[in-house]
Structures are given as structure tokens and as C-alpha cells.
Amino acid sequence: MxxxxxxxxxxxxxxxxxxxxxxxxxxxxxxxxxxxxxxxxxxxxxxxxxxxxxxxxxxxxxxxxxxxxxxxxxxxxxxxxxxxxxxxxxxxxxxxxxxxxxxxxxxxxxxxxxxxxxxxxxxxxxxxxxxxxxxxxxxxxxxxxxxxxxxxxxxxxxxxxxxxxxxxxxxxxEQKSITSLKVLAAALDTLQVSNCGRVAWMTLTPAVEQTLNVSDEDVDGIINYARAVQGVEVAVLFRYVSPDKCKIGFRSKTCVDVAALAQEFGGGGHPRASGCVINGDCANLADRVIDKAVEAVRESDGRCS
Structure with a gap:
């Protein structure tokens, strides 16, 4: 989009x-x-x-x-x-x-x-x-x-x-559709924070995608709610568009280069905003991505303000 x-x-x-x-x-x-x-x-x-x-x-x-x-x-x-x-x-x-x-x-x-x-x-x-x-x-x-x-x-x-x-x-x-707000509610209902408190993530499941007929426009900006959590440095949004396709968005606040993080999964972008698309087996994908995000935060925390 x-x-x-x-x-x-x-x-x-x-x-x-x-x-x-x-x-x-x-x-x-x-x-x-x-x-x-x-x-x-x-x-x-x-x-x-x-x-x-x-x-x-x-x-x-x-x-x-x-x-x-x-x-x-x-x-x-x-x-x-x-x-x-x-x-x-x-x-x-x-x-x-x-x-x-x-x-x-x-x-x-x-x-x-x-x-x-x-x-x-x-x-x-x-x-x-x-x-x-x-x-x-x-x-x-x-x-x-x-x-x-x-x-x-x-x-x-x-x-x-x-x-x-x-x-x-x-x-x-200030022109949000009802659908986009329902998508936001569904995403916030899945909000999780890592044990270290530095990584937050949300998930849109295939069921949500299909029930609400989610578009890219409906999802725009949702990831920022995870980044806004106090103490969080990296935010991740998982969109399971289908069982074998997942769109992942990354955002960071001050120091973690999420472009490099996205590149590890075949994507790219800016140091503070990036993304990637995974085609194929998405099993255990979230665990792998969050582990990498936590690792990136630990490596960068000495530079984080």
C-alpha cells in the first residue's frame, strides 16, 4: 500500500x-x-x-x-x-x-x-x-x-x-473506519511484552483477517500502540494473512536498527521502521522473531537512552 x-x-x-x-x-x-x-x-x-x-x-x-x-x-x-x-x-x-x-x-x-x-x-x-x-x-x-x-x-x-x-x-x-477500529481492538487484545519489558508485539490471526476483511489501510499505524508502551524499545506486529503467509512490521524508539532486524527475515526499511513478508511455513515464526528482537535490544541497550 x-x-x-x-x-x-x-x-x-x-x-x-x-x-x-x-x-x-x-x-x-x-x-x-x-x-x-x-x-x-x-x-x-x-x-x-x-x-x-x-x-x-x-x-x-x-x-x-x-x-x-x-x-x-x-x-x-x-x-x-x-x-x-x-x-x-x-x-x-x-x-x-x-x-x-x-x-x-x-x-x-x-x-x-x-x-x-x-x-x-x-x-x-x-x-x-x-x-x-x-x-x-x-x-x-x-x-x-x-x-x-x-x-x-x-x-x-x-x-x-x-x-x-x-x-x-x-x-x-481523523477519518478512521469502523473496521479499522475493530482491527485495532483485536490487535490490542493480543498485546504481549517480553520478560525484559523491552519488546512488545501484537498479532492479527487469519480468523481476524478473514472475519473483518482486513486491508492494509485498516492496519496502518496500529503497531505504534505497541511501541508506545512504557519501557518498550521494539514493537512488532504479526499479520497472518493466511496459514502460509505472514506480514511483519517492526518499529523502534531510539536505538535498535529494525531495518537490520527485518533484513534477517528477507525484508528491509528504515532504522526505526521496517518490515518483511514471510512466505511458507509460519510455524513458531513469532518465537523466532521475538527472540531476535530481544537479542537486538540487548546488544543495543548500552546505546539506548
Missing amino acids: PDGDCLGSVLALGLALEKMGKKISLLSADPVPSIYHFLPGSDRFMSQVEAPDRYDLLVTLDVSSPERMGETLSPLLTAGLITLNIDHHASTPPFANYNYVDANAAAVGEIIFDLIGLMGVQMDRNIATCLYVAIMTDTGCFRYEHTTAATHLRAAKLIEYGVSPAQISTAVY
Whole structure:
């Protein structure tokens, strides 16, 4: 599921390129989550391209690996186009012809903000709205540790172009569906904390997934409730989508590199937010993952504040 940083960055760059007279198409393998339907241009996304030879350039944004593009779009990487990947995940491999990865950027939206300035495109309210959503969501409303003074300065500049922080915050964070709240209740009912008190985890079982018809959008943000537990450093969310497929999310507060933790299970992401997908035998999976998480905390506790 594309998040706010991905969608906001794609839309902002697309709108900027159109102001330069370029013909563009917006692509996303997955549907745009309903909370982002207010973004200018959000109804223009396509899930596939029938004639890639009509294009000269493919730009991927906030894509940490080719697999993240989905089955319908990843073939574009070998369709003869010039490819450019812009990202801020430290674990992103150089899969495009040209790769710009700034792991110090709080969001890809920050990179696109600077790029639009270098392109000489005049900022407007629509572009500013998209960029503000990108930056706001990937910084957790400017709460995460990678938020810098420069992040706030960029956000302030976007507000000068007519962005309403209150309206955007309401649109993104105060439009919960009944289903998403039921999913949250089900997850909280499974909340467990390790003996050391430093790792917390929640589980969504196949029964819950099927009964509530759980979507990625319903699950968005739930893991943060486990991370918010006093004394907890690492939070884990297990989604048993089926008996042989589990999606795992990792979050940390201050010191544990959960990107490295996710990589042990074939995933990746940021030092404080990552994930992976396990296909195959999921028996005893939780025990194995939690043991690794506890081990990571013990190795890092000397650096934890």
C-alpha cells in the first residue's frame, strides 16, 4: 500500500513536471488509500502501462526495492526506459540506471521539495499540499528523530503557499473506519511484552483477517500502540494473512536498527521502521522473531537512552 510520503512525492513531482510542459503518467500498483483521496491528482493513478515505449523516463519514488513496485509495474524496469530511483531508505539497492538515495532525508518529500526548487518550478498550493502530506506522515507529525530544523523550515515554507496543517491532519488522522477500529481492538487484545519489558508485539490471526476483511489501510499505524508502551524499545506486529503467509512490521524508539532486524527475515526499511513478508511455513515464526528482537535490544541497550 502506498503511504503518504510515496503518494505525496509522486504527485508533487508529477504536477511540477506538468508545469514544465512534460507529459506524465502517475503509477501505483495498489489503490490509493481513501484517506489520501483529497490530494490533488490522486484520481489519476494507473496500475499498469500498456505501451511503455511511449515514455522516455521512469522515475520511482520511495521504492526500497524493485519488488515494491508490484507485479504489474516492476517489468517497466526492463522495458528499455531510462530509469531513475529517488529514495531515502538506507537499504535500497541501486536497481535503476540512476539512483539518488539520501538516508538522512526525513522523507522523500524533502528531496522532492529541494528538487523542485532546483528545477526552477514555481511552487503552488497543490504541489505544497502534496509535499506537506509527504513530510508530515513520514515524520510522524514531526515527532520522529530524523526530523530536523530543515524539515520544519520546509514545512513552514509550504504553509506559506496556503497549506492548512489542521485540515490535512484531520483528513489523514481523523477519518478512521469502523473496521479499522475493530482491527485495532483485536490487535490490542493480543498485546504481549517480553520478560525484559523491552519488546512488545501484537498479532492479527487469519480468523481476524478473514472475519473483518482486513486491508492494509485498516492496519496502518496500529503497531505504534505497541511501541508506545512504557519501557518498550521494539514493537512488532504479526499479520497472518493466511496459514502460509505472514506480514511483519517492526518499529523502534531510539536505538535498535529494525531495518537490520527485518533484513534477517528477507525484508528491509528504515532504522526505526521496517518490515518483511514471510512466505511458507509460519510455524513458531513469532518465537523466532521475538527472540531476535530481544537479542537486538540487548546488544543495543548500552546505546539506548
